[in-house]
Amino acid sequence: MGTKPVYVTFSQLANNQALATITMNSPKANTFDYSSFVALSDALAEVEAAPNVRGLVLQSGLDNIFSAGFNFPIFHNISRDEFLRLWVLGKQIYRRIHAMPVPSIAAVNGHALGMGCVFALAFQSRFMVAGRSTIGLNEVAVGMSVPEWLAARYRDLTSPRTAEKMLPLGRTLTAQQAKEAGLVDEVFETKEQMQAAIVSHIEAAAKFQPQAQADTYRSLRRAHLKLFDESFEADNAWCWAMVNNPATQQGLAEALSRLKSKPKK
Template structure:
């Protein structure tokens, strides 16, 4: 399929002292012949969502809205990870000013993706823990590539209470009872389990198949007036959207407060060590 690159030169951001600086564009936004935008996260090794990647995602979502693209497919350039979720290094011993910007940008990305006018689908071509799962659930349709991948909100395992809007997003995706159980137990679903509970809508053989299935979903709306479609979606999602819009500042303060708790910092430190140990064994 011929793809035209429309945005591949996202602004490089100022380097920072904590080793999270970006090496180049962290997303690739292309539009195919049918007007479907494909937004690919490309921050190796695991697309962890740091401030820089979130800013580029936010800018790309603005671009898709401005271009009036038919729909958006969110995916990853990695062959094994959709996104590892929030970059833990943004939360571990943070610079509080940057942490504030980080959280505000995450809120922006969610509001733009969850509340978008355009049709959204996620081609989940690998693991999607935590924030990765949040991004996928914020879309209207999810296709996950089969394999030994997992998806879910695992915040409680790190001693973190997932923000209400993360919970709302899950409750919009799977039954409330399942969401409560999954959130409290930090459940990571296999692909088959995710399909069974409705956390994903379809399973694909590979990334190309996932994108093709996402496109089939987007094409379902070819004969539906787009305004009626968008308003219907937004009204169904309105409660969750308004809850965050009205509480953005309190939600930010909660996050900053959590970061300042020694217990949270200890859990993050242990978690980072565990990841490093696992990574060195790979």
């Protein structure tokens, strides 16, 4: 099980209820490409099909890294069809997580950058381990733009001013900074403390009447999902135009060149 790039485990809660945990376990910093999206989508489908799930957690099986986001070299000279297949699946995963009407937590034990942060933002809560790791949407720093629906989610969790200070500069935050900004809900000294707190949080939330809780989650998320759905096709076209822009492709080529010139450890 632990050798899979993504896998699901279920732990028992009270009253025959279950906590579902999806673990990302890819050796390359949990970076994303189409195959890893498929694995994550399949894991999510397993959770969606399971009975009596009352909580969802996304965590990393790697030390000091949640996810470094996209394996960005895949965007260099990517075709339109390849890009849209990748981008649409990633967005669908985000939507399915955000729409799931149960308590959900992203357990961030290390860096959560780019798409790693995107998936963390899909969850109701983000718990993070203190240290040198950072979390954030650093797209602009690598020559990409932040889509409207994603900027809106970041802004809703933090504030309009924080979003304006962070997103256009591709800035990321430490765990404590992220908590102060509202991007992260709780900060812990160790991964073990975080995991114990997650179980306690889910157990406490699972004591409430499931249907009443689920309906309330749906009400709270309806506005964001409406924006997401209404802009879906336009966003796909806009993001493809951005990736296919000669300036973006030149930036990717230069970044790849720098990576290749680095001495191998």
